[in-house]
Amino acid sequence: MLGTLGDEWTLLILQQATLGATRYGDFAARLPISHAVLTRRLASMTDSGLLEKRIYQENPPRAEYVLTPRGRGLWPVLMSIWEWERHWVPAHAEGLPAMHHATCGCAFAPVLSCRGCGAAATEKDVAAQWGPSGSWARSIPAQSTRRRSASGRGAAGAGLFPETMSILGNRWAFALLVSAFVGTSRFGDFADQLGAPPGSLADRLQIFTGIGVLAAADGRYRLTEKGRATFPILITALQWAQHTFRSPDGLAVDLQHTACGATFEAELTCDQCTGVLRGTEVDVR
Missing domain, CATH: 1.10.10.10 (Winged helix-like DNA-binding domain superfamily/Winged helix DNA-binding domain)
Structure with missing residues (x-):
C-alpha cells in the first residue's frame, strides 16, 4: 500500500480522477504538474491497476485514463486526507x-x-x-x-x-x-x-x-x-490495503470494535444526516 500510495502526485491524480478527470489534458490543466511527471505517473498507476487506459481515438491516437474498481476504492482514503x-x-x-x-x-x-x-x-x-x-x-x-x-x-x-x-x-x-x-x-x-x-x-x-x-x-x-x-486516514488506508493486497496466509491486521464486539469494518458517514457516504454522492465546491 505504501509503495503504491506513498507519492503525492499519485494521490492528486487519484483525487482528480475521482472528481471526473479522464484525459491527459484534464489532469495537466487541473494540476501544477510537468508533462514528464504526469506521463510517468499515469503509466505507473495503470501498471498498478489504479487506472485503466482506454483508446478513444485511433488517428491520431488518443487515450483516456479511467478509474478501476481498485482505484475507485480509494475514495474513503482521499476523503479522510x-x-x-x-x-x-x-x-x-x-x-x-x-x-x-x-x-x-x-x-x-x-x-x-x-x-x-x-x-x-x-x-x-x-x-x-x-x-x-x-x-x-x-x-x-x-x-x-x-x-x-x-x-x-x-x-x-x-x-x-x-x-x-x-x-x-x-x-x-x-x-x-x-x-x-x-x-x-x-x-x-x-x-x-x-x-x-x-x-x-x-x-x-x-x-x-x-x-x-x-x-x-x-x-x-x-x-x-x-x-x-x-x-481515519490510517484505518481507511489499511482497510483498502487488506482488501486489495490479500495474502494467502490471511489478514495482516485483525481489528475489533470494542463497543459492539464485532470485527471492525470501517465506513464513513455524514455528520449531518448520519447516512452512509458513497463516493458518487459527494460534491466538492
Missing part, C-alpha cells in the same frame, strides 16, 4: 473547499463509523492485533519512497498535501504512527519494534513533533489531538 488537511493544516498551500453530501444537501465532515453497529469509532474504540500474515517486518516496504526534507516536503512534490505526505511518503513514518497508536512512546521502543535505523527514526520523530502530530515530553513521544485525528 481532505478532511484532515482542511481541519488541521491552516497553512495549507490552497484553501480546500467544503464537501457537500448530495443526499442531504449539507456541507459535512466524514465520520469514521463501525459498519456492524453504525456507531462512530475513534482509536479508543478499536483494538488491533497482528493477523496470520502480519508483523512489523512484513508491513514495512523493503525500499524507501522518495526522500523527504526535514519539513516533510519533497523538492519535486506538488506541495498541496505536505503534511499528509510526511505520513504516507516515507516507509518508516506510517509504521511509526501506527506504533504510536498502539501505545509505543519511547525512542528505544520504537527502534526495537520497527527495526528502523536510529537516524531515520530520529528524523521522522523530529518531523512529527514539528508539525504537531506528536508531542515530546519526559523522554516520550505521545500523540496529540492532531495526531489522533489521523486515525
Whole structure:
C-alpha cells in the first residue's frame, strides 16, 4: 500500500480522477504538474491497476485514463486526507473547499463509523492485533519512497498535501504512527519494534513533533489531538490495503470494535444526516 500510495502526485491524480478527470489534458490543466511527471505517473498507476487506459481515438491516437474498481476504492482514503488537511493544516498551500453530501444537501465532515453497529469509532474504540500474515517486518516496504526534507516536503512534490505526505511518503513514518497508536512512546521502543535505523527514526520523530502530530515530553513521544485525528486516514488506508493486497496466509491486521464486539469494518458517514457516504454522492465546491 505504501509503495503504491506513498507519492503525492499519485494521490492528486487519484483525487482528480475521482472528481471526473479522464484525459491527459484534464489532469495537466487541473494540476501544477510537468508533462514528464504526469506521463510517468499515469503509466505507473495503470501498471498498478489504479487506472485503466482506454483508446478513444485511433488517428491520431488518443487515450483516456479511467478509474478501476481498485482505484475507485480509494475514495474513503482521499476523503479522510481532505478532511484532515482542511481541519488541521491552516497553512495549507490552497484553501480546500467544503464537501457537500448530495443526499442531504449539507456541507459535512466524514465520520469514521463501525459498519456492524453504525456507531462512530475513534482509536479508543478499536483494538488491533497482528493477523496470520502480519508483523512489523512484513508491513514495512523493503525500499524507501522518495526522500523527504526535514519539513516533510519533497523538492519535486506538488506541495498541496505536505503534511499528509510526511505520513504516507516515507516507509518508516506510517509504521511509526501506527506504533504510536498502539501505545509505543519511547525512542528505544520504537527502534526495537520497527527495526528502523536510529537516524531515520530520529528524523521522522523530529518531523512529527514539528508539525504537531506528536508531542515530546519526559523522554516520550505521545500523540496529540492532531495526531489522533489521523486515525481515519490510517484505518481507511489499511482497510483498502487488506482488501486489495490479500495474502494467502490471511489478514495482516485483525481489528475489533470494542463497543459492539464485532470485527471492525470501517465506513464513513455524514455528520449531518448520519447516512452512509458513497463516493458518487459527494460534491466538492
